[in-house]
Amino acid sequence: MAEFVLVAGAWLGSSAWDEVVAPLRAAGHGVHALTLSGLAEKRGVPAGQQTHVQDIVDEVERHDLRGVVLVGHSYAGIPVGQAAERIGDRLSRVVFVDSEVPVDGGSFASGWWQGQAAFEAQLADNGGDWAPASVADVDGQGLTDEQIARLLGGATPHPGATLTEPAVLSRPLGELPATYIKCLLDGPEPNDTVASLLTSDRWRLVTMDTGHWPMFSQPAELARILLAEAA
Numbered sequence: 001m002a003e004f005v006l007v008a009g010a011w012l013g014s015s016a017w018d019e020v021v022a023p024l025r026a027a028g029h030g031v032h033a034l035t036l037s038g039l040a041e042k043r044g045v046p047a048g049q050q051t052h053v054q055d056i057v058d059e060v061e062r063h064d065l066r067g068v069v070l071v072g073h074s075y076a077g078i079p080v081g082q083a084a085e086r087i088g089d090r091l092s093r094v095v096f097v098d099s100e101v102p103v104d105g106g107s108f109a110s111g112w113w114q115g116q117a118a119f120e121a122q123l124a125d126n127g128g129d130w131a132p133a134s135v136a137d138v139d140g141q142g143l144t145d146e147q148i149a150r151l152l153g154g155a156t157p158h159p160g161a162t163l164t165e166p167a168v169l170s171r172p173l174g175e176l177p178a179t180y181i182k183c184l185l186d187g188p189e190p191n192d193t194v195a196s197l198l199t200s201d202r203w204r205l206v207t208m209d210t211g212h213w214p215m216f217s218q219p220a221e222l223a224r225i226l227l228a229e230a231a
Contacts, residue, residue: 002092002230003030003065007056008215009074009099010163011132011155013040016073019219020226027227034059036076038159049079049107049165056083066090069230073097074212075108075158078167084176085169094176095229097222098183098212101194102167109164111193120164129157141211142185142218151216174200179229181222185211 004024008016013035024031036055038047056079060068068090072080077099084094100108112119123130132155138148174197182190184207190198197203206225208214214222 001029002067002069003063004032004069004071004226004230005056005059005065006031006033006071007036007073007076007080008033009072009076010130010158011039012073012151013042013154013156015040015154016151016213016215020215020223023220023223024226029227029230030065032059032063032065036079036162038162040154040156043156047159048161049163049167052076052079052162053082053086056080057086060087060090067092069093069095069226071095071097071226072099073215074099075163078102078108079162081173081176082167082169084178085171085173092177093179093229095179095181095226096194097181097214098186098208099180101173101197102169103193104169105166107164107166108162110166111191123160123163126157128160130160130163131157138211138213140185141213143211143213143216147213147216151213173197174203176202178203179206180204181206181208181214181225183208183210183212183214185209 006017014033017033021031035042036052037045070080070084077096081102109116109119210218
């Protein structure tokens with residue numbers, strides 16, 4: 001039996017995984033969907049990036065979890081990748097769902113496609129937080145109107161410090177047992193950092209024919225992949 005720890009990306013809390021949790025539990029696994037500090041029902045709790053790393057480590061240690069499959073979506077790949085190193089032999093596998101990955105000394109902002117300055121200007125314009133996605137931002141991502149309503153209805157501003165603080169890695173990320181799930185509607189190829197990591201014999205690539213939020217658009221298929229990766 002695996003213990004899944006599920007961490008959604010920017011703006012989202014544990015409820016993002018609601019339709020993934022049931023099939024994982026039905027298969028006999030433990031499931032722990034986690035809301036990071038400062039988001040959803042924890043909105044207002046001060047948080048930097050290392051707060052989010054500690055949130056994940058604390059969840060694993062508090063429940064004394066073993067055989068852990070850490071799952072990080074989007075932004076959450078950055079704290080999940082760091083936490084995966086820190087939980088040691090409790091880790092079975094880390095799964096990155098169309099996510100960013102931590103780069104030692106780098107941040108989410110430093111990898112922003114328009115440049116770090118442009119991203120930090122967005123934060124400054126929104127009182128230091130990253131404003132939630134709009135309907136236009138999720139267009140073309142394989143979501144129904146109902147799924148879009150659920151996604152955006154559960155979104156809250158994302159604490160800016162978690163996006164600008166640097167990651168801290170103690171060893172190469174390629175040494176971790178890892179799976180990267182690439183959602184093809186969000187781009188056909190992983191970014192260069194992920195492509196380099198996928199040359200490791202401990203990493204493997206899985207693709208999904210959907211957009212960036214598969215826990216909403218294809219939850220049953222995502223659960224099937226996660227179950228396969230835990231086997």
